[in-house]
Amino acid sequence: MVAYIIWRHGENGFYWSQSLVIISILAYNWIGKNVGFRMMRRAFESINTVLERKEIRINGEAAILFSSSIMLVYWLLGRENAMIASIVWALGDGMCSIVGGYFKRKEKSIEGVASFIIFSFIGLLFVISPEKAAIIAILSALVEYFTKRMDDNITVPIGAGMIARLLG
Amino acid sequence: MMAEIVSFLIFAFGLVLFTMSIGAGRNLLKGILFMSIGAAITIFIKLIFFDDRPCSGDILCPLDSGVVSGHTLTSMMFAMAFYNRKEFIIFLGLSLLVAYSRIYFGFHDIAQVARSLGIAVLAYYALGVLTGGTDKKG
Numbered sequence: 001m002v003a004y005i006i007w008r009h010g011e012n013g014f015y016w017s018q019s020l021v022i023i024s025i026l027a028y029n030w031i032g033k034n035v036g037f038r039m040m041r042r043a044f045e046s047i048n049t050v051l052e053r054k055e056i057r058i059n060g061e062a063a064i065l066f067s068s069s070i071m072l073v074y075w076l077l078g079r080e081n082a083m084i085a086s087i088v089w090a091l092g093d094g095m096c097s098i099v100g101g102y103f104k105r106k107e108k109s110i111e112g113v114a115s116f117i118i119f120s121f122i123g124l125l126f127v128i129s130p131e132k133a134a135i136i137a138i139l140s141a142l143v144e145y146f147t148k149r150m151d152d153n154i155t156v157p158i159g160a161g162m163i164a165r166l167l168g
Numbered sequence: 169m170m171a172e173i174v175s176f177l178i179f180a181f182g183l184v185l186f187t188m189s190i191g192a193g194r195n196l197l198k199g200i201l202f203m204s205i206g207a208a209i210t211i212f213i214k215l216i217f218f219d220d221r222p223c224s225g226d227i228l229c230p231l232d233s234g235v236v237s238g239h240t241l242t243s244m245m246f247a248m249a250f251y252n253r254k255e256f257i258i259f260l261g262l263s264l265l266v267a268y269s270r271i272y273f274g275f276h277d278i279a280q281v282a283r284s285l286g287i288a289v290l291a292y293y294a295l296g297v298l299t300g301g302t303d304k305k306g
Contacts, residue, residue: 015282022285023264030257065293068286075283150297154290 014074014082018067025060032059065153073161083127085161088140092120093156096144108145116141132167139163190255199249202292206245209291210238210284223274230275237276237284240267244288251292 066089074082093116100112117137124133143159144152187196214233221234243266247259267285270276 012278015279019278019282019285022289023260026251026260027257030260033252034254034257064289068289068293071283071286072290075279151293154293 011074011079015071018071021067022064025064029059062151062153065151066157069154069157073157077161077165080127081161081164084124084136084164085157087123087127088120088136088160089153089157091123092116092137092140093144093152095119096141113141113145116144128164132164135167136160136163187255190253192250192253192255195250195253199246202245202249202295203242205291205295206242206288207238209287210236210241213287214238219280221275221280222277226274234276234280235283236287237267237270237281239270240276240281240284241288243267244285245291248288248292 070082070086070089073085077085095118096108096112096116099115100109103109103111120140121133121137124136128136140156140160140163144156147155184196187193187199213236217235218233219235221229223229240263243259243263247256247263250256250259267281270281271278
């Protein structure tokens with residue numbers, strides 16, 4: 001969806017949408033914790049239970065961090081690279097989590113990395129050449145695999161964008 | 169100019185009183201620290217990058233780079249210091265008003281303000297990582 005917004009709407013549309021994502025998630029978290037609508041609080045608690053979180057953190061933290069980093073990528077590395085980075089993050093990182101969860105792996109797994117490469121490669125084929133898509137997919141998967149301390153929702157988009165920029 | 173300084177001091181004093189009255193003195197100190205870090209980040213970015221402001225050419229237009237909005241960045245950093253407190257929404261609203269005013273008066277465009285918002289969130293996260301975990305207790 002972010003890739004579509006970058007492709008279809010201009011710079012302003014992109015920045016508007018990303019700001020709205022950040023503000024609405026922060027506001028949603030505040031309402032979920034403080035206002036006490038029963039349904040919302042229940043949804044809030046169940047998300048934390050499903051994710052086995054001991055303490056309540058920012059729900060949608062991944063989206064906030066991705067929105068912030070993709071804005072940096074758009075600004076510093078350009079529109080095309082931001083589109084590539086958003087495709088890699090959405091398909092690669094998303095499928096990596098799903099496949100890792102399917103195999104019940106808590107740490108980063110080889111299955112997850114393989115799915116990252118395959119799905120981001122398929123997504124990238126729609127916008128760039130197969131050789132570039134393969135290189136970006138493999139290197140981004142390595143970035144994802146070796147991300148330990150930082151959040152991969154920051155490192156993957158920035159890493160993919162930088163790789164795409166270096167490849168020209 | 170004098171009226172602006174007086175109104176700023178009144179607002180700052182009111183803010184301090186408000187935060188002390190809700191028992192958020194620690195958050196206030198954290199907010200001031202975050203704002204200082206935000207100001208340092210702004211200066212650093214403005215030294216490296218240059219971007220025209222929408223108001224360029226106007227006599228009231230600041231001459232420095234418009235690449236990020238320092239007002240938005242620092243006010244958002246301040247608001248994030250109150251995350252996990254009920255009063256967060258007030259500070260978030262105030263920082264959004266600051267952001268809107270920068271666009272309204274033509275000092276920045278939406279891209280410059282949005283970037284500041286993103287950088288503030290990333291800086292908050294990075295500070296959490298550096299200090300050993302995201303802020304959970306407020």
